[in-house]
Amino acid sequence: MSPPTADDTVDDPVRRDFLYIATGALGATAVAAVVWPFIDSLNPAADVSALAEVEIDISDIEVGERVTVMWQSKPVFIDHRTPDQIDAARLEDVDSLPDPQSDEVRVQRPEWLIVVGVCTHLGCIPLGQRQGDPLGNWGGWFCPCHGSHYDTSGRIRRGPAPTNLIVPPYTFQSDTTVIIG
Known part of the structure; x- marks a missing residue:
């Protein structure tokens, strides 16, 4: 071979x-x-990823007080609701609302309401000191730009806004700490 x-x-x-x-x-x-x-290169930058979650100490927020924190460059309203505000939000006839949603669905703990503070109409920032039309003051937020009114659960009650204030993803890490994001 x-x-x-x-x-x-x-x-x-x-x-x-x-x-x-x-x-x-x-x-x-x-x-x-x-x-x-x-x-x-399509992944978010490190500074953007750092803003994905924000840890908030809620131990200093008194009952009836509202604070605004920033999350992903948006204001987030944290409302430590009073028993009267909780009762007002829970006694509502949900079916009569423009965007029907019960208070129980919008909160994890009744005394804490956490919503993104951007009006769902055109992106304005509503006033959160219980302002608004005296004939329809639902104790929530009022957007002076176009007249949208929100109640103590952040639900739209009157005005051009099509939906309720958005509830961001959040978890209670403890009784005094909440993580948004």
């Missing part, structure tokens, strides 16, 4: 298949190495 020649190895199907697979794998790796930096 004579040693293999160059012509014999070119026609060897096993070697040819191996070369095709190796070339394809190498090409796929090269494409992935070039494309990955572009895909990775």
Whole structure:
């Protein structure tokens, strides 16, 4: 038997298949190495990721007090509601509201209401010191730009806003700490 020649190895199907697979794998790796930096650039920047969650100490917020904190560059209203405000929000006929939603669905703990402080009409920031029309003062927020009124549960009561104030994702880490985001 004579040693293999160059012509014999070119026609060897096993070697040819191996070369095709190796070339394809190498090409796929090269494409992935070039494309990955572009895909990775679509991830949020470190400063944006840092704002994804905010931890708030709520121990100093007195009953009946409202505070505003920033989360993802948006104001978030934290309302430590009084028993009267909770009762007013829970005794409402939900079906009569423009955007029907019960108070129990909007809060995790009855005494704490946490909503994004941006009017759902055109993105204005409502006033949160229980202002508004004396004939329809529901004890919530009032957007003076277009006249939207919200109650003590952040639900739209009157005006052009189509939906209730948005409830952000949040969890109570303890009795004195809430994490928004």
